[in-house]
Every structure is written in C-alpha cells, then in structure tokens.
Amino acid sequence: MPNVFEILRSGLSPDLRQKFEDRVGAMGRELRYMDETDNAQLKAAIDLGWSFERLGILCALNSFFQLVIAPLASSAGTQGRTLGDTVPIIHGEKLRFDRARATSVRAMVAYFMLSINAAGIGERLLTASHAGDLVFYLVLRDEGLLG
Amino acid sequence: MTEAWVAAVEDRIQDFAARFSAVYSVSEREVAASFEIGCFHALLDSYEDSCDLAPQNLNKTGEYRYLTTPSGNPANFSFVALRRKVATTAEYELRQQVRIRSHIHDDIMVTPDLVVLRTNSAFGGSRDADYAGGKRGLFVVNSAQVIAAHECKSLPPFPELLVSFLGILEVVHPWFDHLHADLVSNASDGIHLAPSLFVGGASRALQSRMADALRERFPVNMILGLHSVGWDIMGRPLRRLPSALN
Numbered sequence: 001m002p003n004v005f006e007i008l009r010s011g012l013s014p015d016l017r018q019k020f021e022d023r024v025g026a027m028g029r030e031l032r033y034m035d036e037t038d039n040a041q042l043k044a045a046i047d048l049g050w051s052f053e054r055l056g057i058l059c060a061l062n063s064f065f066q067l068v069i070a071p072l073a074s075s076a077g078t079q080g081r082t083l084g085d086t087v088p089i090i091h092g093e094k095l096r097f098d099r100a101r102a103t104s105v106r107a108m109v110a111y112f113m114l115s116i117n118a119a120g121i122g123e124r125l126l127t128a129s130h131a132g133d134l135v136f137y138l139v140l141r142d143e144g145l146l147g
Numbered sequence: 148m149t150e151a152w153v154a155a156v157e158d159r160i161q162d163f164a165a166r167f168s169a170v171y172s173v174s175e176r177e178v179a180a181s182f183e184i185g186c187f188h189a190l191l192d193s194y195e196d197s198c199d200l201a202p203q204n205l206n207k208t209g210e211y212r213y214l215t216t217p218s219g220n221p222a223n224f225s226f227v228a229l230r231r232k233v234a235t236t237a238e239y240e241l242r243q244q245v246r247i248r249s250h251i252h253d254d255i256m257v258t259p260d261l262v263v264l265r266t267n268s269a270f271g272g273s274r275d276a277d278y279a280g281g282k283r284g285l286f287v288v289n290s291a292q293v294i295a296a297h298e299c300k301s302l303p304p305f306p307e308l309l310v311s312f313l314g315i316l317e318v319v320h321p322w323f324d325h326l327h328a329d330l331v332s333n334a335s336d337g338i339h340l341a342p343s344l345f346v347g348g349a350s351r352a353l354q355s356r357m358a359d360a361l362r363e364r365f366p367v368n369m370i371l372g373l374h375s376v377g378w379d380i381m382g383r384p385l386r387r388l389p390s391a392l393n
Contacts, residue, residue: 004160011168015175057156068171070347070374071178071301074185077378083191083211083227084184087202091180091213108167115159119152127349127375129303 005060012068019067027059030131041135048142050135058125058134061116065126073109076102179301180215183243183260185373186299186345189380190241190261191227197338198229203240217246217258218279220286221270228266231338238266239294239339245270246287247296249318256287259296259315263339268292290319295342295388303348304371309358312344316367322388323366341386343368349375362386 005024009017031052034042045055075084075097083089088098116126122141128134140146191200204225206212214224221242229239245262248271249255269292272284279285296319298312316323320342349372350358358369368385376383 004157007157007160007164011164011172013172013174016173016178019175051150053150053153057153061160066303066348066374068178071182071185072171072173073181074301074347074373074378075181075188077185077188081188082200083202084188087205087209087211089184089211089213090206091184092176092215095177095180096210097181097184104170108170111163111167115163118159119156123375127372129349129351133351 004057008060008064016067020063023063023067024056024059027063027131027134028056031055031059031135034132034135039132039135041132041139044139045135045142048139050138055131055135058121058138059131061121062126062128062134065112069109069112070127072105076105076109180213182301182347183299184213185378186297187241187243187261189345189370189373189378190297190340190343192379192381193340193385194229194241194338197233198231198239201228201230202226203228214242214244217244217286218283219244220272220284221245221288229263240264240266240268246285247290247293247319248287250290250321251318255318257315257318259319260299261297262288262319263294263296264288265292265294290321293319293321295339296320297340297343297345299345301347301374304346304350304354304358304369306354306357308346309344309354309361309369312342312367312369313361313365316342316365337388337390339388341366341368341388343370343385345373346371347374348372 009020012020031042084097084102085099088096090096113123116123124137124141124146125134128137137146194200202211202225204212206225211225212223214221224242227241229241231237241261241263243261244258245264246256246258247262249257268288271287274281274283275285296315298315300308302308344367346369355371358371361367362369362384366386366388370380370383370385373380
C-alpha cells in the first residue's frame with residue numbers, strides 16, 4: 001500500500017501538490033536538523049515511540065490539513081447563511097460556492113477529523129506551524145502536560 | 148514489516164482519499180478563494196448585531212458575483228449593503244478586490260482583499276497609458292471613501308507579515324493619524340471592525356505577543372490562527388473604530 005504522503009499527494013491538483021511536497025519536505029529537513037543537533041525534544045519524542053516514519057506521517061497530515069482541509073473548510077463553516085448557501089457565490093468564471101459544495105466540504109472535513117482522531121493524533125498536531133512545534137506539542141501531550 | 152499504527156493510519160487515509168478526493172482535488176486558486184470567503188463571512192458576522200446585511204447587484208439568476216481582480220469594474224459585481232438597524236441614514240458597502248487610490252499620493256494604489264466603503268463610491272474607470280497599454284479603464288476608489296480595509300492570508304503568521312499590514316493601514320485610511328494611533332485604537336463604540344488582518348495559520352507565543360502589541364498600539368486587529376482557533380471571531384478581543392469616524 002502507498003504511504004500516507006503518497007496517498008494524499010496523488011489526489012491533489014498539480015499546483016497544490018507542489019506546495020504539499022515543499023511543505024512536507026521542509027518539515028522533514030527540520031526534523032533531520034533536529035536529529036543532527038541532538039535536539040532534546042526530538043529525542044524525547046523518539047523515546048515516547050515516535051519513529052521517523054511516524055513523524056513523517058504527522059508532517060504529511062499536518063501539511064494536508066493546513067494547505068487543503070482548513071482553507072476549504074473556511075467557506076463552508078456554518079449552515080444557513082444567506083451568501084454561499086441560499087445565494088450562491090460565483091467566484092470568477094468557474095468557481096461556485098453554494099449549499100451543495102458546502103455540504104460536501106463539511107462531510108469531507110468531518111471524515112478527515114474522524115480518521116485523525118481514530119488514530120489518536122489530535123487537532124493540535126495538525127495546526128503546528130513547524131516540525132519543531134509539532135514535536136514540542138507531541139511530547140507535551142504524551143507526557144500529559146498539554147492542557 | 149509495517150508497524151500496526153502506521154498500517155492503520157494508511158488504511159484510514161486510503162479510505163478517506165477514496166471517498167473525498169473529488170472534493171479536495173481543487174486548484175490552489177479555489178483554496179485561496181475559499182479562505183477569503185471564510186474571512187468575508189467572518190466580517191459579515193461582525194455586523195449582524197448592528198446592521199441589516201443585504202446582498203446587492205446579484206446576477207439574473209440571483210447569484211452573488213464576487214469580484215476577484217481589480218481589473219474588473221466593481222459596478223458590475225455584487226456587494227453587501229450594510230444598513231444600520233437604528234434610525235439613521237448611514238449605509239456602507241462591503242466589497243472585494245477594489246483598488247484604492249491613496250490620499251498620500253495619486254500613484255499609490257493597492258487592492259485589499261476586503262474593504263468597507265461609504266455607499267455610492269465612485270469607481271473611476273478612466274484610461275491610463277501605464278495600465279493595460281491604455282486600452283482598458285482603471286477602476287479605482289479614492290481612499291476618502293474607505294472605512295476599513297482587511298486582508299486575508301491563509302499561511303502561518305510571521306513578523307514581517309504582521310508589520311506589513313501597517314502599510315495598508317497607513318495608505319488607505321485617511322482617518323489614521325500615526326502620531327495618535329493609540330487614541331484611535333482605544334475606542335470601541337463603533338460598528339466597524341478596525342482594519343483587520345485575517346490569518347489562517349497558528350502563531351507561536353512570541354508572534355501572539357507581537358500581534359497583541361500591534362493591536363494595542365495601532366487601530367488594527369490581527370486575527371490569527373483561524374484554522375485552529377476557529378471562525379467565531381466575535382469571542383475574541385477585537386478593536387472597533389469609534390463611531391465618530393463613521
């Protein structure tokens with residue numbers, strides 16, 4: 001089976017795929033730098049069972065959430081609005097933000113978060129800005145120090 | 148051999164992709180548009196208590212035509228009229244991607260993502276030899292008509308992004324006096340949000356402190372972490388412009 005990075009990457013449009021690859025790549029380089037400099041947080045994460053393979057999966061999920069899921073969810077947040085619901089928004093020649101679109105985006109977001117929660121990952125890890133922040137939150141969480 | 152946790156996550160993500168790749172296989176432009184529309188909704192939410200919100204200039208089938216570029220004539224696109232609920236003639240327009248000409252110099256023009264204008268603003272449209280070879284009209288609103296301009300950035304915040312927003316504050320808001328910035332920023336009796344930077348990405352602790360400091364010293368809002376904190380911005384401490392500016 002393809003890994004998480006490849007599964008998510010393959011479904012993206014070319015322009016978003018490039019951004020996704022760049023962000024995951026940057027997070028991977030940050031992890032390698034942390035490893036080379038004997039970063040204490042990274043050591044603690046590894047001691048807690050977070051292998052580089054696992055951390056790579058978190059970086060892929062984090063990047064996918066920030067580049068794709070969260071921005072798409074932005075316009076589909078609340079049911080019952082006038083604009084984007086009963087009054088569709090036509091954005092340029094091709095884009096249409098309406099009730100049907102909002103419904104399918106909300107279903108996607110809900111399913112993604114269900115999958116994430118089932119894996120015990122948690123939203124905080126998805127919203128970390130950098131690999132260092134992600135590792136920091138991961139260690140705090142697993143040591144029971146994250147409120 | 149793949150460990151159980153990794154295999155389980157791969158299974159779940161494979162299942163997710165099979166169900167929803169048609170929904171998320173969209174262009175970068177659509178993702179950016181979606182975020183901007185989220186900001187547009189959040190800004191409208193801030194007017195719900197004080198104004199009746201009325202979409203105007205819809206197309207023939209009742210759809211809202213969202214202006215996506217300053218090259219379009221705003222008069223041909225939709226906007227939201229903001230009409231005070233209290234007895235007053237005050238009325239404003241929330242528009243998108245309208246080019247603003249600065250009061251500082253005629254050649255300083257910028258296009259904020261969202262802008263609240265006084266109603267019935269003129270959009271210009273004269274030709275300029277340095278724009279599109281003089282073949283198309285240059286649509287622009289004088290900054291005297293601007294109540295507040297807002298920017299939307301889906302990316303994580305960084306110090307230079309926060310500070311650069313002060314440039315928008317300076318060049319498109321004639322009411323802004325940088326020598327007395329703190330006086331304006333301490334007011335909170337108006338209906339309009341102060342010029343706001345909407346940011347999707349989460350901030351680090353130092354950036355959050357910087358955003359708070361900028362909001363304290365300038366009449367702006369730095370609304371960070373929308374992807375993580377959420378879109379109900381009204382629960383946050385927000386600057387509003389004093390009613391005297393309306």
